[in-house]
Amino acid sequence: DAKTTQPTSMxxxxxxxxxxxxxxxxxxxNEYVYWYRQIHSQGPQYIIHGLKNNETNEMASLIITEDxxxxxxxLPHATLRDTAVYYCIVISNFGNEKLTFGTGTRLTIIP
Amino acid sequence: DGGITxxxxxxxxxxxxxxxxxxxQNLNHDxxxxxxxxxxxxxxxxxxxxxVNDFQKGDIAEGYSVSxxxxxxxPLTVTSAQKNPTAFYLCASKRDIGTSPYEQYFGxxxxxxxx
Numbered sequence: 643d644a645k646t647t648q649p650t651s652m653x654x655x656x657x658x659x660x661x662x663x664x665x666x667x668x669x670x671x672n673e674y675v676y677w678y679r680q681i682h683s684q685g686p687q688y689i690i691h692g693l694k695n696n697e698t699n700e701m702a703s704l705i706i707t708e709d710x711x712x713x714x715x716x717l718p719h720a721t722l723r724d725t726a727v728y729y730c731i732v733i734s735n736f737g738n739e740k741l742t743f744g745t746g747t748r749l750t751i752i753p
Numbered sequence: 754d755g756g757i758t759x760x761x762x763x764x765x766x767x768x769x770x771x772x773x774x775x776x777x778q779n780l781n782h783d784x785x786x787x788x789x790x791x792x793x794x795x796x797x798x799x800x801x802x803x804x805v806n807d808f809q810k811g812d813i814a815e816g817y818s819v820s821x822x823x824x825x826x827x828p829l830t831v832t833s834a835q836k837n838p839t840a841f842y843l844c845a846s847k848r849d850i851g852t853s854p855y856e857q858y859f860g861x862x863x864x865x866x867x868x
Binding site: 676 | 757788790793794795796797798812841843845856857858859860861862864
């Protein structure tokens with residue numbers, strides 16, 4: 643699985659858009675980009691995933707660059723409940739996949 | 754409601770004792786996973802199971818054991834051989850749907866403290 647690099651921490655004002663970057667320069671053609679988050683003392687929560695195209699759901703948007711070497715998770719109107727650690731993971735769609743979480747980005751929403 | 758349950762939420766044990774953590778899912782998912790999380794770190798895979806009566810070691814299986822006798826249950830035993838058992842343990846499941854993308858659903862976790 644491709645390795646990912648994320649900033650250790652970020653702050654965002656409540657009500658503004660939170661943009662969380664992720665670098666995955668060694669991503670291969672059959673690997674997807676997944677985003678999860680973990681609120682303190684809870685299990686991780688799936689947010690969104692994508693392969694090549696930008697994706698949007700009720701929680702967030704995912705922007706993947708054309709060369710697929712990086713992506714950005716966008717929370718359009720951040721709330722205090724969005725304070726969490728956000729994990730970017732790159733995994734293939736085949737075989738005995740296992741989610742290997744790195745240290746992620748600790749996002750703090752400021753009132 | 755469909756979901757994954759883990760019990761108990763907090764567990765305390767004395768060093769040298771084996772302890773079993775429960776994980777149950779009613780999502781009809783084929784695959785189940787156990788992860789460990791230490792303070793300030795990401796998750797590490799302990800064991801996973803794709804089907805009933807079959808399971809594979811993850812990255813840190815030493816000192817742990819599992820069983821998968823039923824599709825909905827995947828208990829984890831932390832044995833006395835595990836040198837640093839104090840951690841937050843997370844169970845997850847996913848529906849195997851062939852080559853389509855998937856996502857893992859996580860339980861609320863069990864915080865184990867061994868003294």
